[in-house]
Amino acid sequence: MMKKLILVWAAVCLLATASIVRAGTVGLVPVGGAVGSDWSQEFNESGVGNFNWLQVEMVTGSLVNPAFTGFSSPGWLYAAGDEVTDVAYSGPASTNLDWYINFAGPSSTPLTFYFQAYDGSNLVDSAIAGWTGSGWQIADPGGPQSRQITSPVLPEPISMIFFGTGLVAVSGYVSRRRMLRKA
Numbered sequence: 001m002m003k004k005l006i007l008v009w010a011a012v013c014l015l016a017t018a019s020i021v022r023a024g025t026v027g028l029v030p031v032g033g034a035v036g037s038d039w040s041q042e043f044n045e046s047g048v049g050n051f052n053w054l055q056v057e058m059v060t061g062s063l064v065n066p067a068f069t070g071f072s073s074p075g076w077l078y079a080a081g082d083e084v085t086d087v088a089y090s091g092p093a094s095t096n097l098d099w100y101i102n103f104a105g106p107s108s109t110p111l112t113f114y115f116q117a118y119d120g121s122n123l124v125d126s127a128i129a130g131w132t133g134s135g136w137q138i139a140d141p142g143g144p145q146s147r148q149i150t151s152p153v154l155p156e157p158i159s160m161i162f163f164g165t166g167l168v169a170v171s172g173y174v175s176r177r178r179m180l181r182k183a
Helices: 002-016 157-182
Strands: 028-035 040-060 063-069 077-081 086-103 111-119 122-131 136-139
Touching (some): 028 122, 040 077, 040 122
Antiparallel strands (some): 040 086, 063 086, 077 086
């Protein structure tokens, strides 16, 4: 019984560290309407678990510097990109965040961008967003696609704890089996 429990716990810990992308789930949602001449749109990211890195890569159109403003949670700062065609911001782990993306040109001009949210180096949400000139169309780009500008390289602490616990459990099981075979 103890062997099975150790193996199950080891499997759970090791699987918990895997990068899981929720295909078909898009957490990016526009909030309200377009604002300003060089215009802004408020967005909300939620429903995809923890994230601490947001990025946008423009396909058509461009951004205004600063590209992201008005975060609903403090501590979000510019991290990478040129803030014209691509940008990334990082901050404290969040599960629900509102912020503005600032676009160049009139709001009547259509534009398209790739959006991605990461938890450490794990992609947790990706979307392709299109502004038609009068409304948004946001869709899953068809699975996990990584177009990451620059990724934080340190794994999140809980992942390291799970991974370490899984390794200790597996090594303990193997060690115990060896001792029983010798006896």
